[in-house]
Amino acid sequence: MGGEIPPSMSGMCGCVLKGHMYIFGGCGDDGQTNEHYLVDLNDGRYFWEKIRHHSGFLPSPRDKFSCWVYKSRIIYFGGYGHKLLSEINNPRTFIVDEASWAEDIFWGWNNEVHVFDSETKSWNCPTTSGRAPAPRAAHASATINNKGYVCGGRKMETRTSDIYYLDLDTWTWSEIVPTTTVPQGRSWHTLTAVSETSLFLYGGLSMDCRPMSDGWMFDLKTKGWTEMKHLDMDKPRLWHTACLGRDSDVIVFGGSHEYIILVDSGHCNDILVFQTHPYSLVRLCEDFIASHTNIFQTQVTCLPLKLRQAVEKRTAFFQSVKKTQKVYRTME
Template sequence: MCRMSGEVPPPMSGTCGCCLNGDMYIFGGCDDNGQTNQLYCVNLLDGIYTWRKVNHKSGSPPSPRDKLSCWVFNGRLIYFGGYGHKQLDDINNNRSFLMDEVSWVDDIYWGWNNEVHMFDPTSASWSEPHTSGCDPDPRAAHASVTLCHKGYVCGGRIRETRTSDIYCLDLESWTWYEIVPASNVPMGRSWHTLTAISDSGLFLFGGLSIDCKPMSDGWVFDVGTKKWREFEHPYMNKPRLWHTACQGKDSDVIVFGGSCNYILRVDTGHCNDAHVFQTQPYPLFRICEDYIAKNVKNCKMLEKQLPFVPPKLLPAVQKII
């Protein structure tokens, strides 16, 4: 644990975080005053960990929102969707903003959007790319991932329903298209994660179901064949929602934190454990590392033989131990 200084962001939920060139950016979220559209940045490599508020030099930032997602591509941060508020005069396209009919005050309306906004850290500029094609419905609490030059969106909440549909945005041509799966699809959900595990594979885990129940199922989607495959794993009794996930070594997926309850109804069930999902067979080198590191302390003979492990293998084993 390290002490962070500078322009530290206020306590928030529903923010959107991403990393680019060693810098971690967080945008949006909900603080004590409601949704925000502030952007903060901290360098994770310099050992100083000083936050700074990022002020743009040109363009207009997105309206205040939370539960959005982000793609990182070609040195830029590309944000999609979310739930937030707009003034009535700014709602000029019913296709991009779906009003929440029970949430409005005077001329300020809350709702879901499917807008695409881009931030360029080099020029500190915001822009709103013009997209074409079949764009997804406005939504929030969805999951997204970048794969090559494409950004994928899966599921999320659209008004009172939750979906498991998949859309793709070509980040070079800015063209949307829907991917219609060729097999059984997961149940609709929100607050789940989607993680790239190969050049064509995406791993989906957990979330909140249509009937507001925490989920623990895992699925793998092949973007080439357009097929879903349910993934067996040892954590079926440990549901998660609003967690984080990232790709680890050898296509592992590491899931951390979140909640095992519907957090809007019960303020308990917060989690701080990590689960590792093995999505691909491990190479022989990895198997050797794991076996030696796991058993060296319990086997005196193996412990004595450790210094004779091949030089290429020894540093990796010592690091794991």
């Protein structure tokens, strides 16, 4: 990749909007930043560009925050960062963690909402109403239609699993009070929208700083949490990423399986796939054929082109899984 390449950072926030990948903020060698970059994923050049905003006020430097993508806008929420004392004008939107002894700088958590318009390259800070989440960082968020959901995260010395949403048209906050047992409080987890009415939560760091591997489904209609049993209970993750795959699968990549301070020894580069909904008969047949290619080699070549390509993709997946499992057995 070329162009104005961003510096090495952690805890930045990334998203894709209209074929462009945006990253904002993060923490580097010199602390938190509020720099903004994009790269065009369509032209095949993959050149980074530093965004020079045209109007509005940049959010203060921060990391460990999240965003929602809606229409042509990126809406950023929360995080941990620093401000000058003169910039702290509301204790309900910025909670001080510590202060610098050398300068008039304060670090802390916020629950601010900042909007970046990708068409005008301008910033604005909308006035929100309703019951807003407490200032937090290392939380998780997801977007469904015109609502941005936020779940959990670290609030000062505690971690939570509360869930709120922001109406991205009216800028009204609402808290969702669950009707069932809730997951234990956590940070560094992921929240993925898997349908119009359901969210999938995975992993994170517990209150006692323990990496977790539990998965939970949240039903927006019943407002209930359901713990989901899966095959990767022995693979805890925190600080990972997750995205929606085919047939409502959730694909988890990266992160750490160790406590955050030990992250250098706990990096993960394997991919976890979680089935959140029943598969269609077509998907079940594809998977069965792809996992038994030694039986169906002759028949696969006779399939219609589109179906054959789908089976070949699944075959490549199952072969890679077998290869990885073989490597693990050899290492053991």
